[in-house]
Amino acid sequence: MKTIGLTGGIASGKTTVSNTLRELGAVIIDADKIAREVVEKGKPAYVDIVSYFGEEILLKNDQLDRKKLGSIVFSNPCHLEKLNQFTHPRIFKAIDKKINYYKQNQSNRVIILDAALLIETDLKNKVDEVWIVVVPKILQIQRLMERDGLSFEEANQRIKSQMPTEKKIPFADRLINNSGDLEELIKQVKKIWGMIMRE
Numbered sequence: 001m002k003t004i005g006l007t008g009g010i011a012s013g014k015t016t017v018s019n020t021l022r023e024l025g026a027v028i029i030d031a032d033k034i035a036r037e038v039v040e041k042g043k044p045a046y047v048d049i050v051s052y053f054g055e056e057i058l059l060k061n062d063q064l065d066r067k068k069l070g071s072i073v074f075s076n077p078c079h080l081e082k083l084n085q086f087t088h089p090r091i092f093k094a095i096d097k098k099i100n101y102y103k104q105n106q107s108n109r110v111i112i113l114d115a116a117l118l119i120e121t122d123l124k125n126k127v128d129e130v131w132i133v134v135v136p137k138i139l140q141i142q143r144l145m146e147r148d149g150l151s152f153e154e155a156n157q158r159i160k161s162q163m164p165t166e167k168k169i170p171f172a173d174r175l176i177n178n179s180g181d182l183e184e185l186i187k188q189v190k191k192i193w194g195m196i197m198r199e
Ligand code: ATP
Pocket: 008, 009, 010, 011, 012, 013, 014, 015, 016, 017, 116, 143, 144, 147, 178, 179, 180, 181, 182, 183, 185
């Protein structure tokens, strides 16, 4: 069965789409979850991060203070590059391992790799198809503000810090249009599922 990379901008609806695909029978690899796992206390990426950024980026329980780390790296590109050097190869390796595991052990199932940075990284080369969730910017801002309790400016800033969706679209084998309500989105995903099941 196929391995499909699912991507799209922040709050575009990737999780909603992947949850629907899971219910339909796909196996989901959540890149965000893996990214959190590789920096858990004691893991090699954690050790590198603490030795570079210092113990002041730790919470009282010794886990990384992701918020603090985020504010440091997003205000300094050199620090961001360093953090990516510590984490990205390990995230990619873990994803690769998971894809290979599912290919061997769940070979009759569709594998979905849900990854915000699919296009920006080598992850796009690990999948057979790229699906992109597309949403009009105004709805994206609205949903992001609502979900994360952000102001208009904060939501806009987060969207602007990502690769623009227009630049990702040429890489897409399929676009999922999330400009309607949740019911329409789920209906669309079910229709696409039906199509790939017949391929
Ligand atoms: P992130 O990039 O932050 O992981 P995401 O792409 O996974 O986000 P979701 O979390 O699925 O996006 O969706 C963002 C928010 O918008 C959620 O609160 C979700 O319930 C809501 N949402 C998604 N699609 C719709 C829709 N069609 N109508 C209304 N709300 C929606």
